[in-house]
Amino acid sequence: MALTFFFRDLLILHAIRDHVIPEIRRYKYINVWDAGCAMGPEPYSLAIIFKEALNSYEFKRLRIFATDLDEESRGFGKILRAGVYPEKTVKRIPEEIFHKYFTSSVKPGHYKICDEIIHCVSFQRHDLRSLQPVRDGFGLIVCKNVLLHMQETQREDIIKMFHRCLVPGGFFATEQIQRMPAELSGLFKQVRPNIRLFRRV
């Protein structure tokens, strides 16, 4: 099972809350792509951050497209749609958020995320190496702890694809240890020097 858990990267979630949501909440369609989402804690953490910030009309316009290679044996799509997670994956969730969005599952030691959050996230299998985006018109793309395992040229091609399918002024978030390749620096502007959140130029 891929290593992932809810509220894994508070720094980036807070940067999305403070810098991305105020910009993209006015879009007619608030489309977010979580590329390499594993079995769901990351896209659901994003959905909760949006839910906390948006009003009910805006939240209805939010669609999170969660994708992963998802080899047959791991069944990420099934896990994601059920929305039931073991205790060890929910430990980092701030307490008030946890009580608001989770209930005990019939499965011992597991918790179920509420339907309103489940319904704004859809899952599909997708290989980033295809260099074909799942759609275009994204206001935000999150791709964390995926690109670091790839060759430099492959990483650059994938980031170029992200650039193409973001709306002008759209955002791209990645893990803290990732650097924007020098030759792509003209495509994005870093939102804050210490955070790997970039804005399409």
Ligand SMILES: C[S@@+](CC[C@H](N)C(=O)[O-])C[C@H]1O[C@@H](n2cnc3c(N)ncnc32)[C@H](O)[C@@H]1O
């Ligand atoms: C360590 S997990 C990261 C999960 C989540 N993004 C996070 O940071 O918590 C890496 C995920 O990337 C996925 N992945 C690896 N190569 C991929 C590719 N070429 N296309 C799509 N997903 C890929 C893996 O299947 C795995 O679920």
